Amino acid sequence: MLSAILEKKERLVIGLMSGTSADGIDAALVRLTGQGLSTRIQLLAFDVLCLSPAVRERLLAAMGPAGRGNRDLCLLSSYLGELFAHACGHIAQKAGVPLAEVDLVGLHGQTLYHHPAPEAFPGFTVTGTLQVGSAAVVAERTGLTVVSDFRSRDMAVGGQGAPLAPYLDFLLYHHRARGRIVLNIGGIANATSMLADSSLEAVRAFDTGPGNCLMDAAVTHYTGGKQTCDTDGRIALSGKIHRGLLEALLRHPYFPLPPPKSADRTTFGADYLRAALAVAPGISPQDVVATLTALTAQSIGTAVLEHCLQRGRYEEMILSGGGAKNPVLVQGIRQALPKLFITDADEYDIPGKAKEAVLMAFLAHETILGRAGNVPAATGAKRPVVLGSVTPGSPKGLSGE
């Protein structure tokens, strides 16, 4: 089966991603030609399949160091597999491509926990990461070959397993004459910086800290789940920044860490927020959201300033992810970084919202070609490695069964 895929000149690949906010499955169908930095990517379809509030709640409860146990994990992983498989059918239909003509699926899965800090065990020091969404179920339901578990191999060579975006960022945005920073604002915000005319090996990338996760958590809390994000920054606009709270929040130990560094939803969890809120008793929900928006903008600004602008010449910052659509947050970032020309990824070939799903398709494609997909300068890995595991599809004749 694999050899049939490898003989093709161009390949149709589905990329699937569910981010730390667990609000939906991003699905992209792309046509890929070439390989490595010569890959040409044509986006045929993109969509977000929303997860129901009940499923989202169940996923959020299963996250973090404790989680909900083995039973919940097993069943949730198979269930998410069904939803990811459904997303494959949906995106192929949207693109007008029969599913059987798709060559490959890149399945990130849903991260439930990520532990990049080395931990001593007898004889070995280990790290670990946990993504759910059964590749076996996706391969079986779709008949397609699936590449999954992209982060573990990078961690096996000492990397943080994140960020994985820099390879694609470099392919899409590296510029001969302009230093560029790509900032993706999902639940967590991550930055990829590329000096003009530099090499992939010189890319610098790291998570700056919270993206939408804190703002989303506060809005969900205060609206009793009726809203899950601050659409257009309207709530933040109606509130005032509370200086004491902002300062307390900025004391999080993640912020002063040098890159490479990576964070997840649990890095900036409920305990952190609760402790900081103690300095501002009786603060209004609007002021909390305004302050969290300011914190997010300021932590992004400070990180980009210290780890990028003070180390080289950059002209442009390209924003993507849900946070790029929050005008209050974007305005805060502009104020923190007045020297950068700030643009939106939607002005480029691949819309910002589709980037993570396209990344999974691209990385799966590299894996099948036997090519490394991590960027050691970004993850801290000792060397480039081929990422993921390959779950075979069904023989083509059977896939419609």
Next chain:
Amino acid sequence: MLSAILEKKERLVIGLMSGTSADGIDAALVRLTGQGLSTRIQLLAFDVLCLSPAVRERLLAAMGPAGRGNRDLCLLSSYLGELFAHACGHIAQKAGVPLAEVDLVGLHGQTLYHHPAPEAFPGFTVTGTLQVGSAAVVAERTGLTVVSDFRSRDMAVGGQGAPLAPYLDFLLYHHRARGRIVLNIGGIANATSMLADSSLEAVRAFDTGPGNCLMDAAVTHYTGGKQTCDTDGRIALSGKIHRGLLEALLRHPYFPLPPPKSADRTTFGADYLRAALAVAPGISPQDVVATLTALTAQSIGTAVLEHCLQRGRYEEMILSGGGAKNPVLVQGIRQALPKLFITDADEYDIPGKAKEAVLMAFLAHETILGRAGNVPAATGAKRPVVLGSVTPGSPKGLSGE
């Protein structure tokens, strides 16, 4: 890399297994030629790498529906990956084969939880299974391509994900003129029955119930961990069977279930034992072990009688697994099944203790060849499927890094 493996006429494959008792890693190195039921298997080396009591305790604590949470799961999986990788190096050295000449690793991993019973989720009914022991770590440390997660795909087509042994059992023991039953007594006992001159599709296989798990648990408990099994059945020999306790134990709801059925360590856990012991207050440890040994023998006997002997003509039963070395247990089985000629797998080409590790090597080999590895008649799956996920090794030049 895969194409280099496929071009070979014979392949060296390592199989790795850690059973439900979590007392050691079984490692086998085999030379395989041919494919499917024409495969020829030559065992070059076999060994058991004992797990330290601390690691074993940690694994046992991580098993069952609750487990120990996401953090423990992630780290334990990476740590076991290191131990499995170490086992690869050890078994290659024992066979006198450079690790770089090995073509493939079949990694079962350590089962922490197995949930074959369908559970309703919104829109889908799901099952699930959880094996740990990171394939990425094994592939990275050894440089070898690894096939892992063998059970999920069978479950994705409605199978129980177990037993997987029947395919190899059929290859090794199917006989033109004799009906044979293969009984492996690990933590759980499983039976594979093959009528004379029958096909693979007609194999019947299922878990009979407890193998060594109950006897081991009792011995471990009463000796405070100084002994973990009843060597040569000495404790059982010094005790008497308590009829009331035996009857209470036989009331477990697993026993009357029709095959296909599968059990795991948690099916026969501490709660079950504790509840049954209530009928025998003040019973001596020796009598408990004698009774558990009788229960194990009797549940095996009844299951084989009802599900095999009453349905066809069988002449021989071949025993393997740790329990085959417990003379009291074997005597109990002989008494329960007086018409069968009972032999030990060690009298055949592959010693009984090596069978599960050899099975993993054989199944990985079938996967790489694009061949199905499950036996639907045994697992209840809707059809044969290619099992597992393939994690690429390192390019050969780099594997010694």
